[in-house]
Amino acid sequence: MKKIGIFASGxxxxxxxxxxxxxxxxxxxxxxxxxxxxxxVLEKAASLGIxxxxxxxxxxxxxxxxxxxxxxxxxxxILAGFLLLVSEDIIDHYPNKVINIHxxxxxxxxxxxxxxxxxxxxxxxNKESISGITIHxxxxxxxxxxxxxxxTTQLASTDTPEEVAAKVLKLEHFYFPRVIxxxxx
Numbered sequence: 001m002k003k004i005g006i007f008a009s010g011x012x013x014x015x016x017x018x019x020x021x022x023x024x025x026x027x028x029x030x031x032x033x034x035x036x037x038x039x040x041v042l043e044k045a046a047s048l049g050i051x052x053x054x055x056x057x058x059x060x061x062x063x064x065x066x067x068x069x070x071x072x073x074x075x076x077x078i079l080a081g082f083l084l085l086v087s088e089d090i091i092d093h094y095p096n097k098v099i100n101i102h103x104x105x106x107x108x109x110x111x112x113x114x115x116x117x118x119x120x121x122x123x124x125x126n127k128e129s130i131s132g133i134t135i136h137x138x139x140x141x142x143x144x145x146x147x148x149x150x151x152t153t154q155l156a157s158t159d160t161p162e163e164v165a166a167k168v169l170k171l172e173h174f175y176f177p178r179v180i181x182x183x184x185x
């Protein structure tokens with residue numbers, strides 16, 4: 001049995017694509033965690049009977065969240081729209097077991113503040129002809145961990161940031177669950 005901790009700060013569309021992908025697989029369990037007590041991901045987890053937990057930012061760095069992960073026997077951590085830099089104690093306790101998805105082709109458009117529509121706006125402003133996703137292991141810096149997979153999508157010169165976001169989200173929903181499945185073996 002593998003237990004996956006999914007961290008999300010918002011609605012959790014990626015979180016639930018992942019959970020749906022593993023539906024019926026008795027070898028995988030989930031727990032959903034959020035730094036936002038009002039995040040839609042927590043409400044969705046509750047409606048599906050998935051254990052869920054919200055925490056304060058200080059609890060993320062003072063060992064409280066790490067202790068929760070250990071007590072709940074979490075094997076793998078997935079960041080699915082999670083906006084905080086993962087604390088050093090968690091990275092150190094879970095080497096190559098913390099995986100993030102970034103809505104751009106790193107190393108471009110990464111780092112602090114580069115998330116969601118901010119990324120897509122920058123892509124459009126720079127007149128990129130392609131964008132995509134990067135799934136990577138996390139380290140002590142934003143978006144600098146070893147790449148696991150990159151996937152691309154063509155952009156039209158007329159695409160708005162919202163249209164780029166929709167194209168990239170399709171890639172996220174397709175690839176992220178499959179990468180996790182491959183990592184679990």
